[in-house]
Amino acid sequence: MPMLEVSDVHTYYGNIHALNGISISVEKGEIVTLIGGNGAGKTTTLRSIVGLLKPRQGHIVLDGEDLTQYKTHEIVNKGVAMVPEGRGIFARLTVTENLDMGAYSRKDQKGIQQDLDRVYTIFPRLKERRTQVGGTLSGGEQQMLAIGRALMTHPRLMLLDEPSMGLAPLLVESIFETIRSINKEGTTVLLVEQNALMALSIADRGYVVQTGRIVLQDKAAALRKNEMVRKAYLGEE
Amino acid sequence: MQQKTALHVHKPVGTYRYVQIILGVFFSAYLLWRLYVVLIAHPAYGPDTWLRFTIDGVVLGSVYALIAIGYTLVYGILFMINFAHGDVMMLGAFGGYFVFEALGAYKVSSSLSFLNAYPVISVILAFLAGMAVSSTAGYFLEKIAYRPLRGAPRLVPLISAVGASIFLENAAQLLFSTQRWDYTNPAVLNRGAGWNIHVGQGTVVVTYTGVLTIVVSVLIMIGLYLLVKRTRLGRAMRAVAENKSTAALMGVDVDGIISRTFIISGVLAGAAGVMWGIHLGLVYYYVGFIPGIKAFTAAVLGGIGSIPGAMLGGLFLGVVESLGPAVLGISFQLKDVIAFSILVLVLVFRPTGILGEVLSEEKV
Ligand SMILES: Nc1ncnc2c1ncn2[C@@H]1O[C@H](COP(=O)(O)OP(=O)(O)OP(=O)(O)O)[C@@H](O)[C@H]1O
Ligand SMILES: [Mg+2]
Numbered sequence: 216m217p218m219l220e221v222s223d224v225h226t227y228y229g230n231i232h233a234l235n236g237i238s239i240s241v242e243k244g245e246i247v248t249l250i251g252g253n254g255a256g257k258t259t260t261l262r263s264i265v266g267l268l269k270p271r272q273g274h275i276v277l278d279g280e281d282l283t284q285y286k287t288h289e290i291v292n293k294g295v296a297m298v299p300e301g302r303g304i305f306a307r308l309t310v311t312e313n314l315d316m317g318a319y320s321r322k323d324q325k326g327i328q329q330d331l332d333r334v335y336t337i338f339p340r341l342k343e344r345r346t347q348v349g350g351t352l353s354g355g356e357q358q359m360l361a362i363g364r365a366l367m368t369h370p371r372l373m374l375l376d377e378p379s380m381g382l383a384p385l386l387v388e389s390i391f392e393t394i395r396s397i398n399k400e401g402t403t404v405l406l407v408e409q410n411a412l413m414a415l416s417i418a419d420r421g422y423v424v425q426t427g428r429i430v431l432q433d434k435a436a437a438l439r440k441n442e443m444v445r446k447a448y449l450g451e452e
Numbered sequence: 453m454q455q456k457t458a459l460h461v462h463k464p465v466g467t468y469r470y471v472q473i474i475l476g477v478f479f480s481a482y483l484l485w486r487l488y489v490v491l492i493a494h495p496a497y498g499p500d501t502w503l504r505f506t507i508d509g510v511v512l513g514s515v516y517a518l519i520a521i522g523y524t525l526v527y528g529i530l531f532m533i534n535f536a537h538g539d540v541m542m543l544g545a546f547g548g549y550f551v552f553e554a555l556g557a558y559k560v561s562s563s564l565s566f567l568n569a570y571p572v573i574s575v576i577l578a579f580l581a582g583m584a585v586s587s588t589a590g591y592f593l594e595k596i597a598y599r600p601l602r603g604a605p606r607l608v609p610l611i612s613a614v615g616a617s618i619f620l621e622n623a624a625q626l627l628f629s630t631q632r633w634d635y636t637n638p639a640v641l642n643r644g645a646g647w648n649i650h651v652g653q654g655t656v657v658v659t660y661t662g663v664l665t666i667v668v669s670v671l672i673m674i675g676l677y678l679l680v681k682r683t684r685l686g687r688a689m690r691a692v693a694e695n696k697s698t699a700a701l702m703g704v705d706v707d708g709i710i711s712r713t714f715i716i717s718g719v720l721a722g723a724a725g726v727m728w729g730i731h732l733g734l735v736y737y738y739v740g741f742i743p744g745i746k747a748f749t750a751a752v753l754g755g756i757g758s759i760p761g762a763m764l765g766g767l768f769l770g771v772v773e774s775l776g777p778a779v780l781g782i783s784f785q786l787k788d789v790i791a792f793s794i795l796v797l798v799l800v801f802r803p804t805g806i807l808g809e810v811l812s813e814e815k816v
Pocket of ligand 1: 228231233251252253254255256257258259260300409
């Protein structure tokens with residue numbers, strides 16, 4: 216049984232039919248990527264999974280439990296973390312306070328401390344900036360904070376929405392390296408990217424989204440060789 | 453995502469800017485001239501009177517500040533003006549009133565009521581009752597009048613707020629009639645009683661009720677500051693104010709935090725209501741109206757959404773409306789006009805207020 220099973224989900228913004236029957240599944244321990252162009256419905260899919268949007272139709276099942284009946288904070292407490300598009304850093308909270316927010320519903324002081332140490336080990340830069348408010352961090356530091364903050368919720372499943380957006384190539388590589396190592400340590404990852412090349416290089420499997428539908432799905436390696444993917448998303452002729 | 457409203461910044465351009473500057477210069481010059489006239493050329497009052505005005509202003513201002521914080525907390529989280537907030541304060545004032553009445557009627561000996569035998573406990577009970585009533589009212593106000601409208605265009609909850617205000621005033625009128633009720637303080641807190649301070653030729657009475665008001669409101673504001681800055685709830689409130697969906701992604705129950713914000717605003721308004729009763733002495737069904745609008749003015753003046761802004765705005769407004777009539781040489785009955793002129797001036801010339809900030813677009 217997959218860890219996450221999204222089946223035939225339809226989500227609307229008012230009258231706009233943004234997701235037109237999306238189905239994806241993520242196995243425990245995998246990195247799965249969702250690629251697609253602007254406005255394809257990638258963000259909408261993630262927001263539907265965490266309950267920020269309510270699908271009008273379809274099911275989203277996490278380890279056997281239907282998530283569509285729950286509110287966002289309940290879904291997060293079931294072990295789903297999301298690093299939102301644009302990072303969503305609390306600009307007026309310090310780095311430490313941002314990280315503390317990640318641990319908001321946790322009571323296990325020891326576990327929280329361990330995760331905090333882990334975040335500071337992964338991103339030593341954040342430790343240096345501890346007392347600085349989020350709004351004054353650079354784009355890259357904000358992305359580190361967003362990922363660190365998601366780790367503080369101690370998730371089973373981590374959803375990342377375009378973590379490479381606006382970052383220098385070198386930093387993109389290091390962020391993807393981090394995602395890979397987070398996954399190795401046991402967190403399942405669903406990664407949304409426009410940077411298909413990078414995403415497919417670390418993912419096990421991938422889905423291609425177009426206008427609210429899955430048009431293609433395969434092993435990451437196979438997708439990289441796929442004619443249509445190469446043309447549309449890898450910028451090759 | 454969020455639409456700009458009248459409370460947002462708009463940059464004055466061209467001639468408008470010059471009109472502003474010219475008006476500002478004229479107004480400042482006029483103020484300076486008035487100050488010269490009343491203080492030096494034809495001193496209208498002695499220093500004792502000026503001191504008395506100032507103290508009165510600080511006392512009133514600290515009440516406005518408590519109420520203003522409620523407007524600002526709610527605005528910071530929901531981007532709406534809770535126009536029923538003054539009425540929430542009124543309910544709290546009645547809560548304290550009935551505690552004093554009950555304790556006044558309860559005799560501990562043949563000639564001594566509980567109220568006068570244990571004034572400290574009585575005052576504490578009155579404050580607790582006022583805060584309990586107002587916070588309950590705030591909680592249900594949000595649940596009934598605002599929560600169902602979450603996600604509706606911003607004007608809609610505003611209309612609901614005005615409706616809720618009318619409802620609460622009418623309900624209070626049914627319950628308490630149109631009579632003005634005398635707040636019976638414990639004897640030691642008699643209105644007008646206080647310490648006499650000699651200033652120049654005269655004496656100034658620093659009233660016990662005034663000092664109580666200032667002390668309690670400062671304590672509450674310190675408590676609020678610690679709550680917002682140091683506690684988990686406070687951190688969550690700040691996170692929700694910045695970005696609701698990201699806060700939810702941290703596992704924060706956003707609706708729960710909104711409820712708590714209304715409860716906290718209610719606690720502050722309830723305390724303000726009891727202070728109003730104890731210091732000024734009369735409560736009635738629309739007693740929250742004027743202080744409500746004044747506190748709204750204070751919140752806008754300080755920059756709505758900013759807690760320190762609400763505190764400063766409240767204090768500033770209290771002092772200005774207390775000194776204003778004397779400085780401008782107009783009738784003291786016009787002090788409300790001063791407050792509302794300030795509201796209009798701020799909304800027109802500096803809608804972000806003194807400590808106001810540009811609200812970020814992604815906040816909603
Ligand atoms: N708040 C909204 N209101 C109305 N329509 C929206 C809203 N957000 C997204 N949409 C529409 O839903 C569709 C899917 O948008 P979505 O944000 O999921 O795309 P995306 O794949 O994440 O794109 P990008 O890579 O540009 O972030 C688009 O057609 C978009 O215009
Ligand atoms: Mg997107």
